[in-house]
Amino acid sequence: MKLQIKILDPKIREKMPSYASLGSAGLDLRAVMDEPLVLQPGETKLIKTGLAIYIGDPGYAALILPRSGLGHKHGIVLGNLVGLIDSDYQGELMVSCWNRSQTPFTIEPMERIAQLVIVPVVQPTFEVVDEFVATERGTDGFGSSGRH
Ligand SMILES: O=c1ccn([C@H]2C[C@H](O)[C@@H](COP(=O)(O)OP(=O)(O)OP(=O)(O)O)O2)c(=O)[nH]1
């Protein structure tokens, strides 16, 4: 698949996203800014990535996900929990960074702050019915099968 990408900030030109290994699912996104940014405990800031993508095909979307190390060790996750990039969006990729920890965290310019994953999407048509075909589970959910 070919993905159209626009460089909106020349600083990103030398540090374009790329797959770190053959099996990588995510492309790291960097914080494009001139100065370090301190995120206070509980604070959320919208951060530019210097990039725009245009997916074009409604059969795909992109997800912005936290980086595991930043999220687990430092509590730096996403203010929207997951970012969804529509296939018709052409604006700058923005990352909502949330410091859910008790400690201030400094984001350095060009630091890798999140990751982008391209995923397939299905847009179904709806068939309105009065009854579904019965299944063993039926409407049981939310822990109905117990814990062990
Ligand atoms: O983390 C994110 C999430 C979204 N977007 C962009 C791409 C997406 O296609 C657009 C709209 O996102 P979404 O539909 O999730 O937000 P909304 O609040 O519903 O805004 P809108 O009314 O523009 O759809 O914003 C980002 O750049 N980063």
Ligand SMILES: [Mg+2]
């Ligand atoms: Mg929306």
